[in-house]
Amino acid sequence: MSGMKLKFGVAAIAALLSAGTAGAKDLTFGYVPASLEYPYNVMTAKGFEEAAKKAGVKTVVLDPRGSVEKQGNALDDLLSQKVDAIGFLPLDSVVAESFVDKITAAGVPVVAIAAQVGDPQKRDVKDPYPALSALVATDNYKAGYVSGEMTAGVLPKDRKAKIAIVQGDPAYAVVKLDTDGFVAALKKANANYEIVAEQPTNWTPDQGEAVCQNFLTAHPDLDVIFSQADDMAIGCARAIEAAGWKGKLIATGGGSKLGYDAIKAGEMYGSVCTRPLLLGELMFKAMQEAATDPKTPKGRFVTYDMPPITKDKLDDCPEKW
Incomplete structure (x- = not known):
C-alpha cells in the first residue's frame, strides 16, 4: 500500500x-x-x-x-x-x-x-x-506547475522572456519541487524564456525584498519574478514599487491574508492556493x-x-x- x-x-x-x-x-x-x-x-x-x-x-x-x-x-x-x-x-x-x-x-x-x-x-x-x-x-510539484501555467500565459510572444526565481530555503525539498513543476509547465507551453537569476532566502519578506532589489538592479528588463512563497513575494512587491518595475510577480505557496491583499491591490499578479x-x-x-x-x-x-x-x-x- x-x-x-x-x-x-x-x-x-x-x-x-x-x-x-x-x-x-x-x-x-x-x-x-x-x-x-x-x-x-x-x-x-x-x-x-x-x-x-x-x-x-x-x-x-x-x-x-x-x-x-x-x-x-x-x-x-x-x-x-x-x-x-x-x-x-x-x-x-x-x-x-x-x-x-x-x-x-x-x-x-x-x-x-x-x-x-x-x-x-x-x-x-x-x-x-x-x-x-x-x-x-x-503537492509542491503541482503548485509550481500551476504557477508555471500562469507565467506562460503572461510572457511576451515576440521575444525570449526573462524570468528570475526567488527561492525558499534550499534545505527544504519543496524548493526543488516548486522549480521543477514551474519549469515543466513552461516547457509544456513551449514558452520562449530564459531563467536569468535564482537566489535562495529564509522564507521571509525582508529577504524577498533584498533578493528582488538585486534582481531588478542586475536585470531591469525582467518579464516575470517567480516567488516560491507569498511571504517573499510581499517583500518583493516593496522592491518592485521602489524600482517602478512593470513586469509580473507570480508566486506559489499562496493563500495568506497579505498575499490576498497584494493580489487584490494589483501588487502581485497571482499565486497558488495552499x-x-x-x-x-x-x-x-x-x-x-x-x-x-x-x-x-x-x-x-x-x-x-x-x-x-x-x-x-x-x-x-x-x-x-
Whole structure:
C-alpha cells in the first residue's frame, strides 16, 4: 500500500474528523513544527489542535525554533511522554529519515507534514518514506506547475522572456519541487524564456525584498519574478514599487491574508492556493487513523486541490492565513 494517494475536498473534512473517535479521550498526540516564527507553520498547528479538540484528543506542541537539533530533542521528548502518535514538519528532509526510524522503532505512528522525508533527489513526493504512516503535504510539484501555467500565459510572444526565481530555503525539498513543476509547465507551453537569476532566502519578506532589489538592479528588463512563497513575494512587491518595475510577480505557496491583499491591490499578479490549516486537520486525521487502527497502511500520501489565485478568482482559496 506504499505510496497510496488520498485527496480530500472541504466537504469531506468534517465527516472525517467526526468519525472513529471512540476512545479518543484517552489519546495524546504530539506535534513538532519546523518553527512557529512563520504564519504558515502556526496555521498547521492551529488546524491540528482544533481538529484534536473536536475529537477529544489531548495535544502537545513543541517548537524547535528552526533548529534541526532541537527538533530531534523535541521528538525524543514526545517519545518520553509516551504520546500515542507524532506529527512533525521536517527541517531537513534527509536527517528526518533517522527521526522517523527512531519513532517507528518505538512503536509510535509518525506523520510528516508539509515537507518531504528522504532525499528529494531520490524519492518522489508521492512515494513517501515507507516508515511514515503518512506524508500530509501540498503537492509542491503541482503548485509550481500551476504557477508555471500562469507565467506562460503572461510572457511576451515576440521575444525570449526573462524570468528570475526567488527561492525558499534550499534545505527544504519543496524548493526543488516548486522549480521543477514551474519549469515543466513552461516547457509544456513551449514558452520562449530564459531563467536569468535564482537566489535562495529564509522564507521571509525582508529577504524577498533584498533578493528582488538585486534582481531588478542586475536585470531591469525582467518579464516575470517567480516567488516560491507569498511571504517573499510581499517583500518583493516593496522592491518592485521602489524600482517602478512593470513586469509580473507570480508566486506559489499562496493563500495568506497579505498575499490576498497584494493580489487584490494589483501588487502581485497571482499565486497558488495552499492551505496550512487544512493540512493540520489532515495530519491529525492521519495520526488518529494510525493510532486507533493497527491495520492502517503506511506510506500514504495525503494532499488537496490547489487552484490558482488571481484578481478574479480570489475567493477560490478559502484560507487567508
